Amino acid sequence: MFINFEENRPIFLQIAEMLEDSILSGAYAEESQIPSITDFAVACKINPATALKGVNLLVEDGLLYKKRGLGMFVSAGARQKIIKRRMDDFYLSYIMPLLAEAERLGVERGQIQEMIERGYADHGN
Amino acid sequence: MAIELCGVSKRFKETLALDQVNVSFDEAKIYGLLGNNGAGKTTLMNIVANRLYADQGQVLIDGEPVADLDRALSKVYLLGEKNLYGEDMRVKKALAAAAHFYPDFELKRALAMAKQFGLNIRKKIGSLSTGYASIFKLIIALNVNTPYLLLDEPVLGLDAQHRDSFYKLLLQKYAERPCTIVISTHLIAEVANLIEHTVIIRDGRILENRPTEELLAVGYTISGPAAAVDDYIAGKSLLSQSALGGLKTACLTGRPQTPLPDSLELGKLNLQDYFIQLMNREEHDNG
Numbered sequence: 001m002f003i004n005f006e007e008n009r010p011i012f013l014q015i016a017e018m019l020e021d022s023i024l025s026g027a028y029a030e031e032s033q034i035p036s037i038t039d040f041a042v043a044c045k046i047n048p049a050t051a052l053k054g055v056n057l058l059v060e061d062g063l064l065y066k067k068r069g070l071g072m073f074v075s076a077g078a079r080q081k082i083i084k085r086r087m088d089d090f091y092l093s094y095i096m097p098l099l100a101e102a103e104r105l106g107v108e109r110g111q112i113q114e115m116i117e118r119g120y121a122d123h124g125n
Numbered sequence: 126m127a128i129e130l131c132g133v134s135k136r137f138k139e140t141l142a143l144d145q146v147n148v149s150f151d152e153a154k155i156y157g158l159l160g161n162n163g164a165g166k167t168t169l170m171n172i173v174a175n176r177l178y179a180d181q182g183q184v185l186i187d188g189e190p191v192a193d194l195d196r197a198l199s200k201v202y203l204l205g206e207k208n209l210y211g212e213d214m215r216v217k218k219a220l221a222a223a224a225h226f227y228p229d230f231e232l233k234r235a236l237a238m239a240k241q242f243g244l245n246i247r248k249k250i251g252s253l254s255t256g257y258a259s260i261f262k263l264i265i266a267l268n269v270n271t272p273y274l275l276l277d278e279p280v281l282g283l284d285a286q287h288r289d290s291f292y293k294l295l296l297q298k299y300a301e302r303p304c305t306i307v308i309s310t311h312l313i314a315e316v317a318n319l320i321e322h323t324v325i326i327r328d329g330r331i332l333e334n335r336p337t338e339e340l341l342a343v344g345y346t347i348s349g350p351a352a353a354v355d356d357y358i359a360g361k362s363l364l365s366q367s368a369l370g371g372l373k374t375a376c377l378t379g380r381p382q383t384p385l386p387d388s389l390e391l392g393k394l395n396l397q398d399y400f401i402q403l404m405n406r407e408e409h410d411n412g
């Protein structure tokens with residue numbers, strides 16, 4: 001667990017995001033146990049209260065659940081839930097900033113489309 | 126359950142080391158006690174640990190005055206500059222002695238930590254290098270298991286790798302057996318994410334005393350082309366500003382204006398920068 005925390009966002013949000021990424025990648029599989037708050041706090045050198053706050057965000061969203069006396073587990077369907085939410089955010093988080101930057105640089109619509117095609121080619125699709 | 130300082134003052138000849146200090150350290154929280162050299166951090170800790178007496182005011186530990194509390198020693202452990210063991214004593218014997226003084230001392234764990242840090246327990250305390258003398262003191266502090274732990278410059282002389290180990294062991298200990306921890310350090314960036322609550326002291330007075338998150342939420346930074354930043358900060362409450370050629374960064378208090386002009390980038394205050402600008406401002410105001 002080696003996160004390089006960015007300075008510009010609260011640490012607990014970054015912990016939550018790292019957890020989501022790990023669920024998405026399958027590193028933390030559904031119905032499997034995630035490391036404890038202590039593990040996160042020690043590995044990331046953060047206050048356990050901060051780690052707990054990050055984990056609790058996913059609990060509130062139903063992505064994690066607590067098994068009494070055992071610890072925290074990934075909910076069934078968590079991965080799909082994250083994918084759906086990120087899909088909803090995709091347009092606002094990626095497309096709109098892309099168009100804004102393109103405008104600043106004077107990149108035209110046709111060029112953007114070309115670049116997307118090139119991206120697919122380079123990515124091996 | 127808490128340590129409470131009520132109107133504590135202490136004078137050394139010409140110097141007022143602590144000036145009517147009111148602050149409390151609550152149960153099972155990690156505090157950062159930040160201040161420049163000579164601010165009063167060590168004096169404050171020494172008074173709490175009953176190694177120094179306050180001229181005025183009092184310190185209460187769990188509601189009882191520390192000055193007439195023999196048990197204070199069993200509740201508070203201070204890691205300070207001083208080595209409390211004989212120079213000729215070997216590390217192993219000193220650890221055994223600590224286990225004798227502190228009923229909850231975890232000797233096995235202390236020995237395991239010594240191994241982890243590469244501290245030779247057969248060495249005499251007086252012969253340890255600066256770094257290992259610090260490690261020796263840390264190992265005792267991390268295993269005494271008193272409800273209150275005061276760490277005055279705990280990482281002094283430690284290299285980056287050992288500091289990393291220390292922060293991890295401290296969190297491990299805190300998670301397993303929560304206690305109140307007060308850390309004074311100059312390496313603010315390293316403890317910024319560890320400390321739940323920040324106390325800033327200057328010239329014997331408390332300047333700031335609140336949750337770290339709340340402290341950093343008082344403001345934000347903005348950076349971008351100097352002209353755009355100047356436009357933005359006009360009429361706003363400015364903490365500090367700095368320029369690098371045509372690029373300017375400003376720290377402001379309050380909430381950022383929305384929508385933010387396109388050319389400006391928003392950032393979060395970080396503890397070390399906040400501390401430095403606060404010290405600069407104080408110097409400016411007083412001189």
